[in-house]
Amino acid sequence: MGDAGATRADAAGTGGPADAAVLRRLAVDTLDANWEHDHTVPSRTLYPHQWSWDSAFIAIGLAQVRPERAWRELASLFRAQWADGRVPHIVFNPALRVGAYFPGPEMWRSADVPGAPTVATSGLVQPPVHALAALLAYRRAPDPTPALAGLRRLYPALVAQQRYLADRRDVAGDGLVCIVHPWESGLDNSPAWDEPMAAVPAEAAVMRAYRRHDTTHADAAHRPTDLDYARYLAIVAAYRDHGYSDRHLATAHPFLVECPLFNAAFGAAEHALAEIAALVGDDPGPHRARAARITEALLRRLYDPETGTFQPRDLRTDRLVSARTVLGLTPLILPDLPTRQADALVVEARSARFGVASLMDRPLPTYDRTAPDFEPLRYWRGPSWLNIGWLVRCGLLGHGHPELAAGLRRSMIGLVAGAGCHEYFHPDTGAGLGSPAFSWTAALLLDLLAD
C-alpha cells in the first residue's frame, strides 16, 4: 500500500477521531444502500440476492448501528432453512428479473425438492459462522433486551444448522464436515481447490451456452475462469440431479473435501452455541463436548506437522492438498486449539507467505505470496479480503497475540481508508478490486472500528 494509504490507516487505526467518523459514515451508508426489505445484498450489481455467510458478517456490523436489522438479517436467512436443517448459500429475491445473477433459480430448481422452502434457494451451504455472528451481534447491541430475544428465537435454528452438518455431511465418518462444492468454502477459486477440481470432468466450451453475470460487472481477469465455471456447474448438476441428497455423496459426487476454515467455523459455532445456550437457559454441556470433538478431529485429520499449518483433505484421494492458502490459518479461531499448533500457525502467519506483523507493510493475502502461481488480482487466489483478516485477527486475539492483531486491524482499516468499501484489495498496493460497495467489508470495518 502507498504512503498516503498507510498514513490514513494509522490516523484511523490509532484514534484519529475525524477519520474514524468518516469511515464509520461510509460503512453505514454502504450498508443502508445495500439494504433490501429484510436483508442486505452483498453488492447491488454482482450479488443482488441474499448470501448466507455474508449475512452473518453483515449482522455483526449492523448490530452496532442498525440493531433491529441485524436480527431481521439473520431471521430472513433462517426462514429459508430447509427441513433437513441446511441453510442455503443463496436465497433468491423473487422480485428480481431472470438473469439478475448466474446461476439463478432455474439452475438450482430447489422447488422440486421436498423440504426446501417456498422461496427459491441454492442447495449448497457456506461456512457456518452464524452462531458466532449471532453471539457477537448480541454483545455489540446497544440494548441487550431485544438482542437476547433475537438470540432466543434463533437458537433452535442454529442448532439445526449444526445437526445437518454433523449428521449429513460427515461423509468420511471422522467427525469433520465435507464441502461438496468450492462455493461452499466461500473461497471459490482458491488454489486450495485446484487439485480436487482438476479431477472434475468439464470443458470451458460449455460456458458458450450460458451468459455469465459476474464478468459483465467485474473484470474477467479478476474472476474465476470459464473452465472453473464449467466445473462449478457440473458439480451443481451432480448434486441437484440426486435431489441434493447427501446419501449419494460418497459414491457419486465429484468433489468432496474437508476444509479447515469450514470445520473451524463448525467448531467455533459449537463454542458460540455453548455461550448462547447459557444465555437462553439451555444446557451448554453438549455444545462444549461437540466443540472439543471437532477440534480433536481437525488436529487429527487436517493438521500437517511438516508444514505447521492446516491443509484441506481431498476425500477422493484421501490426501492433504499441497497449496498453502490462508484457509490453513483460520483454525486459530478455535479457543481450544492447543498451544503447539496455535504457535505453529502464528509462525506461518508471520512468514513471508502471509506477512502478519505488528506493523504490516502489505495486506494479508489469501494465498502464499511467494508461490509462483500467486495472482494478485484474481479473486481468492491472492487478493486481500476483510472477512478473512477479521477471522485471523479474532484468532490472534484469542491466542494471546494482541500486537499482531493490532497490526492486522490497522492494515485492514487502512485498506478501506485508502480505497473504500471494496470487495477485495490488491495484496501489494491495497487498490480496491471487485464491487466498490461491498457489504461485509463495511460491516466488519464497523466492528474493527468499535474495538
Ligand code: 2M8
Ligand atoms: C462469492 O461467491 C459467489 C458464489 O457463491 C459468486 O462468485 O458468484 C464468494 O466471494 C462468496 O464467498 C460470497 O459469499 C459471495 C457473495 O458475496 O460471492
